[in-house]
Amino acid sequence: MKLIDIYIQEVTRRLPEKSREDIALELRSTIEDSLPDDYSEEDVKAVLEQLGSPAALANGYLDRPMHLIGPRYYDVYVSLLKMILPIASVISLISVIAEYFIGIKADETIMNVILNLFGIGIVGILEVGMQTFFLITIVFAVMERVDKGKDGQPLTTSLKKWTPDDLKNIPYIPIKKEISRWEVFWMLMWTAVWATVYFNADRLVGIYEQVGGELEFVVPAFHQDVLLQYWPIIIGLVGLEVAFAFYKLIQGRWTKNMAKLNALHQLLATIAVIAIMIHPSIFNREFLSYMADVFKITPEQFRSWLLGGVIVFFIAGAAYNAYEGFRKARAAYQNTKDIKMNI
Template identity: 40%
Template sequence: MDLIKPYVYEVTRRLPEKMQDDVALELQSTIEDMLPEHPSEKDVRAVLTNLGDPAVLARRYSDRPSYLIGPALYDQYLNILKLVLPIIMIIVVISVVAEEILSFSGETSMISIILSIFIQTSFAAASAGIQSVFWITVIFAVVERSTKSEEEPFGKAWTPDQLKNKPAIPKKRLISNWELAGGLIWTAVGITVYLNASRLFAIYEQENGESLNKAATIFNEEILTSFWPYIAILAGSSLAIIIYKWFLKQWTIKLAFINTLYNVLWIILLSLMISHPDLFNPAAVTELETALQSDLSNLTQWIRLTAVITAVVFSGIDIFEGFNKARKGRKYKKVEVEQVD
């Protein structure tokens, strides 16, 4: 019984039509090369068994993976989830608790407050967790389909030659998990504070010993809302850079330039926002001037200038460290290296 033609057919029928003829010829030739000059049915069975399941072999010929996230990225995918989800849960809890504290009227029992915090935290955490898992999965799925698979065809065994394109990373250039976690926390906290600025930065008054009432917000909500699309783009860029760092695992000159561009854009956006004449709510300024009995125009200018200078200093340090780490390891022939998972 001729088993070769059915085997070739079972492989090629699972491929796009434009690939079928070429793959059929290639596979037929490969099988013939693996057989002796006068093969028996036993020899044919042995070769086909070595090639494996036609469906699996077809996937290796196809450029489209049949899985959402393959084994090469699955461990990194799980590690990212383990890193991101706890941070998001902490941010959600802090946000809900802060909102409950600021809205506390003194008329609600402690049990009701605790129950309210638990319910709101559960729903908010579930929503944030689902969205985080969704977007991280989308990013990894895109990476899975945009990178070339390194899997050896026909089940060939691993050899040391595959290490030639995977050199060990110098320890001084290595990007640690703490660095990635710090970037995620900074981005998450920044977005949380920005979206809750009207509640976190406000003037509260207490009349006749009653609960605190918000008299005025420090920042003009319309101005913050107008800058939100740009802040969101910048936050997305920050997350993209963090994920890029995760795959790269080390500082390079290219990464340092990307980091520089991000910091420059951040400084420009902050400068535009902080210098906006209507950023501070006039009602809040009036409230403070009345309470302190002094002109605060100089104080607001000092706050603007201090914020920009602080951002420039910290961004400059971050840019310098990026290039400094990227250059480390190039100056020495012998470097201390650390095994990368």
């Protein structure tokens, strides 16, 4: 009897006080009806084992889940986390970088800048990630508990029960041609980095010398006032890259239209870079003189070499990226075509 009393106690202590007495009587009756007349402790254990864990039995009386996010909402929950966390992390990183460079000191070394950005960037991403994770989890935990659906079947992203007709709205995406959310994340992060460097080039890009065991920034490579003359073009490129990144996120795979947009983006970016680089006053004369002394040539020769190298590098990179876009789109199209033929 002691085991029965403890079992009933373990069940009812998890229930509202107003229903404990009735459920205790009902449960005791159920247990005693299942026991033989001359029962032993082993008989009691067998009946209690059949009834199961007191926590699970109490949960059945309460009619509420014992999990935070159950199978009904788990797939939708994970899908939203995968979509929102990278975007929130990028936005956090961009704001952290912008805030840092607003208050940067003129004499701060590149190594300090890198270490500080790395540190505050990681902290910012973790903080925003935890807040986003917490809020989404709370929302789905509440949905799990107010949902009156009893079948337990997982829901689709539209929060409806799955049917075979849902497959008609899902395009086939070969694994190798899928655009992952992390690919979009790195694209947005790269945009934030190069834009930040561009608007702070006079403090980051140039010649560093070892002074007293530390790297000291001595000569900037560019005239910042010249770079700032092209700010509308740069802001336009940043907007284009951000829009293209979100377009990739929505599409989820390479298509012909995406390949065309990618080629257009590469062309516009290359034209913008060339237009900026050929400005006669873009390079700092002190930088050209310093580097010319290092390579034992004239400043004009070094400028020509540097300008030519940058232009060739950007043209080659743009051509390769545009080619890769069309190759992936063509491969994905051919794969889909083969599947339709087999069907």
